[in-house]
Amino acid sequence: MTSSSVQLYVYDLSNGMARQLSRQLTGRQIDGIWHTSVVSFGKEVFYGQGINITAPGRSHHGAPLQIIDIGETALDEATFDEYLEEMRAHYTADKYHLLDFNCNSFTDDCVGFLTGGSIPSFIKDLPTDFFSTPFGAALRPTIDAMYRRPVANAPVSPPVNAGVNPELASSILQAVAANAQTNGSPQPASQATNSLTAPMHIITNPASFNNFLKSHKAAVAFFTSETCPPCKMIEPVFERIAEEKGLQNGRSGAGFAKVDIDVGMGRTLASEWGIRATPTFMFFLDGKKLEELKGADRNELQTQVDLLLFQAYPPHPHTSIPMPAVQAVSTNSIIFSQVPPIESVVSKLSSSIDGESNWPASSPHTRAQVKGVLTDTVLPYLRSRFPAANPPKVLPSATPAILSAWAQVSFTVVSNLPVDSLFPLVDMWRLAFLDPAVGSWTASLTPTSPASDPVAIFLPNAIAAQDTPSKGARNYILTVLRLLCNAFSSPPLARRLLQGDARETVTAVLVPSLLHTDAVVRTASASLAFDIAAVLQRERVECVRTGKGIQPDSEGDLGDWQVEVVTAIMEALDREKENEEVVHRLTASLAFFLRLSPHYESQVRPLLEVLQSRTVLKDKLVKGAGWNSEGGIGKKDVRKLVEEVANKLCA
Structure with a gap:
């Protein structure tokens, strides 16, 4: 043959x-x-x-x-x-x-x-x-x-x-x-009949079955036959469970397979697994058979699926520990919405452009072109979005054309003006990121186009300015931190900023600013730490709520990065001696990073012991040791939060 x-x-x-x-x-x-x-x-x-x-x-x-x-x-x-x-x-x-x-x-x-x-x-x-x-x-x-x-x-x-x-x-x-x-x-696409209403694999041969087991951490196989009346009775139940407990967003849940032993090589497959009667259900974890259920017992089927998922995706241990103070902290982003006199901000930036003696002829935009975009395009948008009085019920959103033109001239300005003169431009973008359309547009940009990305344009100078003691550098760092807080209020942009090179750059701005000598800068930096932690917390809470479970692999390569940020937060908490609001925001950030972290036992908990985190937090509650006020932190809700994080997450 x-x-x-x-x-x-x-x-x-x-x-x-x-x-x-x-x-x-x-x-x-x-x-x-x-x-x-x-x-x-x-x-x-x-x-x-x-x-x-x-x-x-x-x-x-x-x-x-x-x-x-x-x-x-x-x-x-x-x-x-x-x-x-x-x-x-x-x-x-x-x-x-x-x-x-x-x-x-x-x-x-x-x-x-x-x-x-x-x-x-x-x-x-x-x-x-x-x-x-x-x-x-x-x-x-x-x-x-x-x-x-x-x-x-x-x-x-x-x-x-x-x-x-x-x-x-x-x-x-x-x-x-x-x-x-x-x-x-x-x-037109056909509406499905009740014969298949769930995400389910139809398997007809041993090779496909083995591939199915390899590709699913948790798997349930339903061996059935067209001539089996109990199979027809239990099949709708199986499909409903598959709908409810199947793979969620591609990450967790179980894979469900249906094997008709009369189709293809179904009998060969059934023989390999010792199937002698239908219906038979088999439950697998990491490719290994855990349990087998014979017969059409719907309650036992549901129980076995739930038990399989519990073993595959056990709930985080912290979910069983009551933490009312942590749970009371809102996961909404901290934003900076103060609106300055917009015309004055544009005028100040235009003056800096006119006063800059070194404006290369090879620059992508002339001074006149830059000022033209600012006054003819950006200023009308900001005025309409943030009117001084009588705001409209429906606020206008920036168009891609406006944002693209603005981003391009912003890159030119950043390339030609010193850092001390740039914070008005950053402040205008800070306001813009209160518009959801701006965050969505920025999230859609390719990482290879930093010259068009209003976040990527400003971050390198913010990193470099950390070592510059001038007032202008301080203002620039402060405004960039506030811009980032507003940017993290956009879900699609927040996720992009926590990936790859963007995450590294944001972290390079965040970590040193947590230790800045200026209390206002530290407050903005603590706010950014909170917003980043809140993004993770919202996703983790949703995983717990829907029963998906939280596994280390569900957060990709975030483990080492979280260790770095938690270390920086603890150092900032240890050094903070005067600003109660900074302590509040840093402690809330720490709580969100720790509470449902899939890396808690393996990476974070040992780190907390080395950093003496519990002692650092406890010191904020007493006179003299870690706080300058007479009796430690004064606000009751902040004291409760610090105590809870120290006793339940850093113990």
């Missing part, structure tokens, strides 16, 4: 839109919305409006962007054809779901059947990567609504995601969905 090659044809359902718009919408680069098909025995097979077969490269998707050699199959064409016929009853048009049960689910199944392998991870992991972004999480209900029957009494309003153009998002979704499910002639 001669073998046949197996290839994977890869297409982009977005027709290039993902590559062009993904960073703007999600904050990360996604090169395509991948559609795949399997090519073997001289034919291309794919799933959309059911299972479709065509000559290689002759489908409605045109030429593939990429052809991946998977290997060879020892099976014959007749066996593969028989397999496809069995699959037609399962891969039907009404079961299609853009993210949960799609063309890639089918090709992965086929590849497993033909070769024992799987499709590449960059294709399988796309939904996980997408859902881990705020944009993806917000659009999940919309995507589900496109493919599932409406739930009784469910809200019908679309999800809200700050900074996302709903018309643009809708057009992209509709285009991708239409391109994904059509078989050559345009058709």
Whole structure:
């Protein structure tokens, strides 16, 4: 018997839109919305409006962007054809779901059947990567609504995601969905029937099952049969549990699989796992079988799933410790909303531009061009956004055109003026970041374009100015810290600022300013520390609330960085001898960094012992040791917070 090659044809359902718009919408680069098909025995097979077969490269998707050699199959064409016929009853048009049960689910199944392998991870992991972004999480209900029957009494309003153009998002979704499910002639996306209402893997062979176990920390397998009445009774329950307990935002939850033992190599798979009756449920943790449940016991099924998730994602130990003072601290960002005389600020900056003797002829903008943008574009926007009296009910937002022009001339100004003259420009941007549109626009910028990024433009000088004792440098640092506080009030921008090089730069501004000689600067710096901690705290609280669990890998590479920031906060607390508000904000920041940190036991707790954190905090409550006032900190709520953090988080 001669073998046949197996290839994977890869297409982009977005027709290039993902590559062009993904960073703007999600904050990360996604090169395509991948559609795949399997090519073997001289034919291309794919799933959309059911299972479709065509000559290689002759489908409605045109030429593939990429052809991946998977290997060879020892099976014959007749066996593969028989397999496809069995699959037609399962891969039907009404079961299609853009993210949960799609063309890639089918090709992965086929590849497993033909070769024992799987499709590449960059294709399988796309939904996980997408859902881990705020944009993806917000659009999940919309995507589900496109493919599932409406739930009784469910809200019908679309999800809200700050900074996302709903018309643009809708057009992209509709285009991708239409391109994904059509078989050559345009058709609307099908509403799913009750036969598949949950994110579930349909598995037909041992290779696909093994890949399923490898790709899920927690996994539940449902072995069933079309001729099994108890299976039909328990299947809707299983699907509901899968809907509730499935992967959440691509991070936690369980993977759910359905194995019909009468389909494909289902009986071979059932034999490997000792399945002698249906329904049988198996529960896996890290690929190892933990429990097995036989029969249609819905209560026991729910219990076993909950127990599996508890073992996979145990709740943080601090959730069982009452902390009323910490829980009373609002996670809302501290912002700086004071509005100076805007005309005076613009005038002061214009005077500095006119007075600068060294303005190179090679500068991207002349003095006149810079002042023209400031007076003709920026000033009218700021006046309308922050009127002196009678503000409108609906405040105007900055347009990309305004922000782009302003950012470009800002880069020119920063390149040509000394730091002492720049704080009026920073203060104007501080006000602008109170406009949600500004944060969303900035979050959409690529990291490779610092000359157009109003945050990246100002941070290098703020780092350099830390060693400059002048009043102008102090004013610049203070204003940049306040700008950053306002920037962190934008959820999409906050997440971008806590990633990669941006996080390192923000930290380089934050850490030394916590020890600044000026109390007002220290207050702004403590406010920034709080806003950063609040971003993490909000996400962690949501993980606990929804039962997702908090694991070290859920926060990527934040562990070492958190150690650095907590160390800086503790040093600042130890040195702070006069400003009670600074102590309050630093202690609240510390509480948020510590309380639900997945790195608490492994990295943070040993650090707290070395830094003698409990003693440092306790000293703020007594006379003389760590505080200049007669009886230590005076405000009762601050004293309670300091005591609670010292006794329950630093013990």
